[in-house]
Amino acid sequence: MLLSLPRAATALAVGLTAVVATAVSPAAADARTWRDVSPPDSDGSVLFDVETAGGATWAVGSRSDATTRPFAPVALRWTGTGWQAPPQPADHGRLEELAVGAPDQVWAVGSRNELVGESDWDRGRALLQHWDGTAWSEVALPFPDGADATSLSAVDVDAGGSVWVYGGYADSAGEFVPVLFRGDADGGGGWTRLPANTGLNWVSQLEARPGGVLLAVGDGVSRFDGTSWTKQSLPPALDGAIFDGIEERTANDIWAVGHIRDDRLWRRPVIVRYDGRAWRTVRTPAETGQLFDIAFDGSGRPVAVGETMDPAVNPAGNYVLTPGPQGFLTRTEDPAGAGYLYGAAADAAGRIWTVGGTAGAEGGISPSAYAGIRR
Template identity: 70%
Template sequence: MFLFLPRAATAVAIGLVAVVVAVSPATAGTSNWRDISPPGSEDSVLRDVETAGGATWAIGLRTDATTHPFAPVAMLWTRNGWQAPPQPADQGRLDDLTVYAPDQVWAAGTRNETVDGTEKGHGHALLQHWNGAAWNEVTLPFPEGTDQSALSAVDTDTNGSVWVYGGYADAAGEYFPALFRRNAGGSGQWTLLPADTGLTWVSRLKAVPGGVYAVGDGISRFDGTSWTRQSMPPKLDGAMFDGIAIRATTNEVWAAGYIRDETLGRRPVIVRYDGSSWRAVRTPAETGQLSDITFDGSGRPIAVGESWDPAVSQNGNYVLTPGPRGSLTHDEEPPGAGYLYAAATDSTGRTWTVGGRAGAENGISPSAYAGIRR
């Protein structure tokens, strides 16, 4: 069976000593989160949100008695709220998203194989493209003989080239990673590139000049020819990362995730690359894990995720923002939010976050959640 690895997979137990990295403080006590969750989204969860050129999309999945077991979800924010154009795939899940322009939107995930309405456990890569009017499914050139496949990450670079990461298994069940790139313009053909990241799994990609970063059970960088696993700060070698972003004001690369902690279970982790080395950003010593990170209109970091410690969060959402002294603190809780899986900032400086609504039972959210912060 081709295993789909969820974000925030298991980590190794290890301690954490963080290095202080100063960030510009925000006004104390400000929150300004607004609940804009889509109505009628029961049994759904949103896995990613991205925005560019005035277009904001959120993607995820829903599950009910008819989906065997999942159906993809993709929604566009409009003046009238969220709109969900028809999907080309009636089964599967979407886990990652990139928005380059209103007519250049890509979503990646996995389609479930069914026989006579029964899900058989096999998966096939699911890549979709929004051309400004409709979603269309796109076929990737996996090697001949591929039996199962899946996609976990997609991003576009500043030129509009599309990067997609996933994996496949041959008829014998042997697994291979895969990295595809589609250059902007031209014939639109896909190129299969070296994909040996040095990581066991990849959660997200971030395109940078000359290559791309991958985050998962570590961080790796592709320079257009080969991958180099990045050296983490002391005692962070076991960290798991789910989010990555570029701080536009400084061109720093930041990544967010968690690390196993013998006392807290999981502890939030943020690292930044200043062009020469990766350093840890101090986070609170409390139970929580981070799924994504973005920067607001003033360049301040906002990280989102989840915590199952009721002393930290009654509803499960976990948000870190700069406090009055600049250090990252958990002082904000978006109303109505449960677990949070993604965040993005639009051109006006508003921050968006998505996930599941409060009230989760056994880790399952009752419906999709979306929030916005000014």
């Protein structure tokens, strides 16, 4: 289950978006079809992220019911015909972000909770776990002594196998301190703490590039060159925009998706694209919706996924933007059974995977987990 909010935070600013009419490759004539591959017996569950690499596909999220209060972590592996749920190192908590470098190099971040007293739960602390091809294990990060309220919000694996983890903690004065760690492929070589002052108030996703370069999104976009961070200059009309997903196709073709507050529409979808010179706005429909992730199919066409709270846009709640006949992104697809969608990824065959909650949400809470494949 998940309340209908951005994965990282709630938008703080209000404004209308001026858009640039940026077209992308038109959709192919053949119909794009979605297959519902939702895990069975997943009442009370929601999936926040899906990633695939080297033939391995994983999805992570949380489950909440009378036996798992407040939450139980969920990590599912696709077998080719269905989902397996290997045992988790934490009994209580949630997994929110995922990185797959290889079948035996899978990482997930989130939080774990412990019972305090007879019935109260703590605020949670950072959870990093690693799949070695056989089992999940919890991995300790070198937070400073005395660090309180530790948290992790993003993880990625670069082409060389290095693992990048972003989070934060509260210092002795109660101030939030951001942290960025880099480890080797299996975490056995130790962790290096690197500058984490992104210029953003929070980070919801990382994109690791060759040469130790990182991109981060949250309440903006920022770039790490291996030494320091530079907050990117976005179109002025996007002041206050919130970004939850980023995807790099090449060094000169990078996309980020999210939303911006709107007095009339509540929230409207936002997409920006870097062309090697500047970040420019990609035109999106003027309707209620917010985007959480983006992936590119085997033909190189973008598929952006998210949610809408307007039943006139889609009563099921899912919100999928793909190129229409004129090449502009529009809501042309509606995966059967899908409610709010939070993650998207493309596999080696060019298929798009998406995860979230099933249709039929009440009060912004999805009834069970959803997963779908687009062929």
